Amino acid sequence: RVSAEQGYTVVGTGVQTHYRVSSGRGQWVFEQAEPTASYLVTLQIGRYVRTELALGRVTGALVYPPALKEGVLADFSGLPSMMEFFEASFGPYPFPEYTVIVTPDVLEIPLEAQAMAIFGSNHAGGVGLVERLVAHELAHQWFGNSVGLASWKHIWLNEGFACYSEWLWSEHQGGPSADSLARQFRRHLVGQPADIILGDPGAALMFDDRVYKRGALTLHALRRTVGDEPFFGLLREWVATYRFGVADTDDFRALAAGYVEGPLEQLFDGWLFGTSVPRLP
Ligand SMILES: [Zn+2]
Incomplete structure (x- = not known):
C-alpha cells in the first residue's frame, strides 16, 4: 500500500488491486500472489x-x-x-x-x-x-523469477539462460544465429583470463560478463549435443517442474540426463567447473 501526491504514478510489484485519490494524494495497493x-x-x-x-x-x-x-x-x-x-x-x-x-x-x-x-x-x-x-x-x-535460485552460486541458471535467450531471439528474427553468436563469444572468451568457475563464481564475479556468456555457451553445447527438440523440451520441463520454486545446478543436470542416451558429465563438468573453455560440439 503506497500513497503519493496526485500527479505521480506508482508502480509496485504485483497486481494493482486498488487506486483512490483522497485529499490530493493517490493511494495504490498492489498484491503479489506468486512467491517472489x-x-x-x-x-x-x-x-x-x-x-x-x-x-x-x-x-x-x-x-x-x-x-x-x-x-x-x-x-x-x-x-x-x-x-x-x-x-x-x-x-x-x-x-x-x-x-x-x-x-x-x-x-x-x-x-x-x-x-x-x-x-x-x-x-x-x-x-x-x-x-x-x-x-x-x-x-x-521464466529463468530467475519463476524458477528461482536455491543459492547465488547457481547464478548461471539466471544469467546464462537469459543471455542464451538473446541469441535465440536473434536467430528467430533472422539476425545472427545462436550458433554463430556462440562461436563468436567462445572465441572472445578464450582470450579472457581463465579464473572463473561458472558453477560457483563467488560473490565478486557473479555478475561478470563471463558468467553470462559461458552460461549461454553451456546451453548451446547442450543443445548441440541433445538436438533441438529435446533441448527445448528440457527447457519447458525445467520451467514447469520448478515453477514458483527454487532450483540448483544439480537439479538441472539431473533433468537434462533424461534427454540424452550418453552421459553429459563431461560436458557439464567442463563448462561449469573447468577454467579452460571447452570446444563446442
Ligand atoms: Zn540478467
Whole structure:
C-alpha cells in the first residue's frame, strides 16, 4: 500500500488491486500472489503515462515519462512477438502481467523485477539498439523469477539462460544465429583470463560478463549435443517442474540426463567447473 501526491504514478510489484485519490494524494495497493524473491520486489514512482500492450493472454503495459513516448513505443514494439516466441520456446509466461518501466534517469543496465522490467531513458532512444536487452529481461521471467535460485552460486541458471535467450531471439528474427553468436563469444572468451568457475563464481564475479556468456555457451553445447527438440523440451520441463520454486545446478543436470542416451558429465563438468573453455560440439 503506497500513497503519493496526485500527479505521480506508482508502480509496485504485483497486481494493482486498488487506486483512490483522497485529499490530493493517490493511494495504490498492489498484491503479489506468486512467491517472489526479495531482490525482485520494486517500487517505481514518477510522472509517468501508461500504454497498454496486447501480449496474448498476458496484460502488458509500458510505463514511461511522456517526453519519451516516441522512443519507448518504437523500441518495445517487438514485445508481442517476443512474448509469443518465448512462450512457444519455454512454455506459458508465468505471471498475469508484464510491465516495462522506462525511467527518466539514465541507468547503466536494465533490470528485471517480478513480472516487470526497468529500463533507463538511455535504453529508449527509438533506434532499436536495446532489443537484445528487451529479450534478456523478458526471459528472466521464466529463468530467475519463476524458477528461482536455491543459492547465488547457481547464478548461471539466471544469467546464462537469459543471455542464451538473446541469441535465440536473434536467430528467430533472422539476425545472427545462436550458433554463430556462440562461436563468436567462445572465441572472445578464450582470450579472457581463465579464473572463473561458472558453477560457483563467488560473490565478486557473479555478475561478470563471463558468467553470462559461458552460461549461454553451456546451453548451446547442450543443445548441440541433445538436438533441438529435446533441448527445448528440457527447457519447458525445467520451467514447469520448478515453477514458483527454487532450483540448483544439480537439479538441472539431473533433468537434462533424461534427454540424452550418453552421459553429459563431461560436458557439464567442463563448462561449469573447468577454467579452460571447452570446444563446442
Ligand atoms: Zn540478467
